[in-house]
Amino acid sequence: MRILIANDDGIYSPGILALAEVAATFGEVRIVAPDVEQSSMGHAITASRPLHFRKTPIGDFEAYRVNGTPADCVALGCSLWERVDVVLSGINLGLNVGNDCWHSGTLAAAKQAALLGLRGIALSTRVDDGVEPDFDALRPCVHEVLEELLAGGDWPLLNVNFPARPQGIRWARQSVRHYRGQISPQKDPMGRQHYWFGVRAVEETEEDTDRWAMENNLVSLTPLRLDLTDESQLEEMRQKDALSLHGHRNL
Ligand code: MN
Numbered sequence: 001m002r003i004l005i006a007n008d009d010g011i012y013s014p015g016i017l018a019l020a021e022v023a024a025t026f027g028e029v030r031i032v033a034p035d036v037e038q039s040s041m042g043h044a045i046t047a048s049r050p051l052h053f054r055k056t057p058i059g060d061f062e063a064y065r066v067n068g069t070p071a072d073c074v075a076l077g078c079s080l081w082e083r084v085d086v087v088l089s090g091i092n093l094g095l096n097v098g099n100d101c102w103h104s105g106t107l108a109a110a111k112q113a114a115l116l117g118l119r120g121i122a123l124s125t126r127v128d129d130g131v132e133p134d135f136d137a138l139r140p141c142v143h144e145v146l147e148e149l150l151a152g153g154d155w156p157l158l159n160v161n162f163p164a165r166p167q168g169i170r171w172a173r174q175s176v177r178h179y180r181g182q183i184s185p186q187k188d189p190m191g192r193q194h195y196w197f198g199v200r201a202v203e204e205t206e207e208d209t210d211r212w213a214m215e216n217n218l219v220s221l222t223p224l225r226l227d228l229t230d231e232s233q234l235e236e237m238r239q240k241d242a243l244s245l246h247g248h249r250n251l
Contacts, residue, residue, distance in 0.1 A: 001027030001150065004077045004084045004113075007092065008070040008105025010037040011056060011063060015091035018135035019123060020061050022142045023088055026150050031063035032077035034070060039094070043108035044069045051076060070109035078116055086150065087113035090123030091142065093133060095161050097210040097220065098175035099199065107159055107224075114156040114226055121149060125162040126214065133164065141166045145219060159222040163214050172220040175209035177201045 003023045007016045011033035023029050032053065046068045053064040053076065066073045070089065078084045089109035096104040110120030123142065125133045145160060148169075159174070182198045205211045213220035 001085045002081065002083055003027045003029050004074065004081060004087045005029060005031045006033050006070055006073040006077065006087065006089050006109040008034065008038045008041060008089070008109065009093055010034050011058060011065040013037075013093060014132060014135060015093050015125070017059050017061075018139065019088055019091045019142070020059065022139055022146060024061070025143065026146060027085070029061055030077065030081055031058050031061050032066060032073045032081075033063070034073060035065040035067055038069050038105045039092075040103045041069050041105040041108070042103055043071050043111060044105075045075070046072050070105040071112040074109045074112035074120075075116070078113070078118065084113075084118060087118055087120045088123065088146075089120065090125075090160075091133075091135070091138075091162070092122070092124035093127050094124060095126050095214060096122060096124040096159060097161055097214060098177060098201065099179050101159065101174060101224070103199075110157055110159070111224075111226070119156060119158075121146075121158045121160060123160045123162070126164045128164065137165070138162055141169075141219060145169065145221070149221075155223050157224045157226070159210070159220075159224055161210055161214060161220045161222075163217045163219070165217060166219045167217040169219040169221065170208075170213050172208055172210045172213045172218075172222055173206075174222050174224070175201075175206055175211035177203040177206070177211075 005020050020029050051068045053066045056065045089106050092106040107122040110122040113120030180200045180202050184196045188194050210220040
């Protein structure tokens with residue numbers, strides 16, 4: 001099995017090495033990742049300037065750093081390495097649950113694999129108070145999850161989140177809550193105003209969601225899809241629209 005590994009924290013993140021070491025027990029591993037951190041870049045691609053990569057040592061793995069986004073790395077990696085079977089992204093330093101999925105570069109790398117017709121898995125873990133996650137402690141759990149997921153299944157895209165000390169594994173829905181995208185004004189050392197974007201959820205956690213799993217020390221596995229169409233809303237709109245014939249309006 002050929003396993004391409006990317007992330008959004010940058011190629012020198014300890015999370016990508018931890019993931020590569022576990023993944024290597026399942027197949028041939030190659031790392032292609034951003035040369036600098038690209039967290040919260042979502043599914044951005046670099047279309048207005050050229051991309052290049054340079055070989056760089058990451059443990060004992062064949063690894064390349066790219067002057068681009070997580071999605072660029074997966075596109076480039078899958079183009080230059082034939083017959084990639086699965087793309088793993090992570091392990092991200094920070095959870096990607098609920099609304100984080102809209103901003104996450106980690107998830108975007110896995111999503112890029114799904115767009116290319118491959119399977120993609122995003123993996124993220126909790127970071128508390130800036131303390132680096134204990135990847136040695138997480139390793140057996142990451143192994144168990146990958147063993148289960150890489151064995152088969154025709155899912156295109158999975159989002160996996162690990163609490164600091166997992167007590168079990170659950171299939172979970174994405175938690176969709178309203179959030180407050182807070183902009184906090186502060187002063188820089190020169191006395192000039194600058195701003196920080198922070199996101200806070202404004203509702204209670206729903207049971208059986210990824211966010212709920214984290215609060216209960218459970219690993220969450222969430223299958224995602226590329227088609228964002230709201231099926232029930234679409235049906236409702238079609239029913240309401242008296243001028244519509246078979247879903248389209250004649251002008
Ligand atoms: Mn990140």
